[in-house]
Amino acid sequence: MEEKDPITEDLEFLHKLIMGIGEVAEVTGIPTRQIRYWEEKGYISSLSEQGRNRRYNYMNIKKMLLIKEMLDEGYTLEASVAKVEKRTKLVNEALEKFKK
Numbered sequence: 882m883e884e885k886d887p888i889t890e891d892l893e894f895l896h897k898l899i900m901g902i903g904e905v906a907e908v909t910g911i912p913t914r915q916i917r918y919w920e921e922k923g924y925i926s927s928l929s930e931q932g933r934n935r936r937y938n939y940m941n942i943k944k945m946l947l948i949k950e951m952l953d954e955g956y957t958l959e960a961s962v963a964k965v966e967k968r969t970k971l972v973n974e975a976l977e978k979f980k981k
Contacts, residue, residue, distance in 0.1 A: 898942070899928065902935040905942055911949055924948065924962045944969070 906913045919925045920935070925944055927935035937945075944965055951961030 898939045899936050900942065902927070902937070905937050905945065909942065909946055909949065911945055916945065919945070919948070919958075924958075 900908070902913050902916055905911070906916060916925070917935070920927060925937070925941045925948075927937055927941070947965045947968070948958070948961045951964055952958065956964065
């Protein structure tokens, strides 16, 4: 039997990870009210599943945690979001270079 690579298994898990707003709040310590507010402002986005509660994928959960970290360090919400978006853009640009 072929042994699976732990990194590949982690990546597969992260791509499949989808959590409801209550679960995200519980795991991250970010109140649901705050998550809804961030979504209303366009800082994060839930997966659109008609008739279901808000659900979030790994990338949005990671973004929430990074924003929370910045807020905890004293940044404003707008500065936190800007910094996280800049960081995400730089990482995505670097990853795109690997594809070439």
